[in-house]
Amino acid sequence: EVQLVESGGGLVQPGGSLRLSCSASGFSFSSYSMHWVRQAPGKGPECVSAIGTNGVTTYYGDSVKGRFITSRDNSQKMLYLQMNSLRPEDTAVYYCVNADAYQYWGQGTLVTVSS
Amino acid sequence: EVVLTQSPATLSLSPGEVATLSCRASQSVVTYLAWYQQKPGQPPRLLISDASNRATGIPASFSGSGSGTDFTLTISSLEPEDFAVYYCQQRRYWPYTFGQGTKLEIK
Numbered sequence: 001e002v003q004l005v006e007s008g009g010g011l012v013q014p015g016g017s018l019r020l021s022c023s024a025s026g027f028s029f030s031s032y033s034m035h036w037v038r039q040a041p042g043k044g045p046e047c048v049s050a051i052g053t054n055g056v057t058t059y060y061g062d063s064v065k066g067r068f069i070t071s072r073d074n075s076q077k078m079l080y081l082q083m084n085s086l087r088p089e090d091t092a093v094y095y096c097v098n099a100d101a102y103q104y105w106g107q108g109t110l111v112t113v114s115s
Numbered sequence: 116e117v118v119l120t121q122s123p124a125t126l127s128l129s130p131g132e133v134a135t136l137s138c139r140a141s142q143s144v145v146t147y148l149a150w151y152q153q154k155p156g157q158p159p160r161l162l163i164s165d166a167s168n169r170a171t172g173i174p175a176s177f178s179g180s181g182s183g184t185d186f187t188l189t190i191s192s193l194e195p196e197d198f199a200v201y202y203c204q205q206r207r208y209w210p211y212t213f214g215q216g217t218k219l220e221i222k
Binding site for chain 2: 107
């Protein structure tokens with residue numbers, strides 16, 4: 001059974017940093033690109049970042065470019081999202097997603113940016 | 116980035132009726148279009164990939180059509196569990212973008 005479990009969310013002040021983690025199991029993690037997708041309260045989802053199988057190729061949405069960094073550890077089947085210079089508009093549930101057709105999503109971790 | 120516009124924003128129907136949801140892209144995405152269902156407190160659930168291919172385990176009552184800029188999700192006979200929010204997503208260009216959603220509510 002495919003499982004994606006996010007962790008690391010919480011309350012952080014504007015300008016602060018947070019590191020999200022996603023633990024993957026039930027599939028060949030190293031064979032798939034992975035995405036982070038966020039969803040602000042009452043809004044549609046938004047693709048935040050993408051990372052290729054080898055961890056070298058990365059893409060970011062314009063709203064997070066220069067502030068967020070995605071990485072992966074294939075040996076540990078882990079995906080990461082380092083979020084810096086956080087803003088109130090970054091408040092959302094953050095999901096890790098298997099990029100192969102977006103069939104598999106985690107349950108998400110809530111990030112709240114507020115003073 | 117590609118903007119997806121979904122209509123209507125809210126659709127009020129009764130169980131057993133047919134639901135037709137629309138998604139229009141600001142530029143051609145060929146058939147790189149997916150549909151999702153989302154219920155409160157849950158992640159989006161993939162229904163349709165590549166405009167018309169049902170995902171694993173999705174009932175035949177769900178069907179997708181379209182290409183280029185205009186797409187449709189049809190639910191042929193609404194069940195009580197089908198009332199939810201539906202999103203379209205394009206995967207032709209990065210960043211992949213989603214529509215703003217159609218809320219399907221019980222009339």
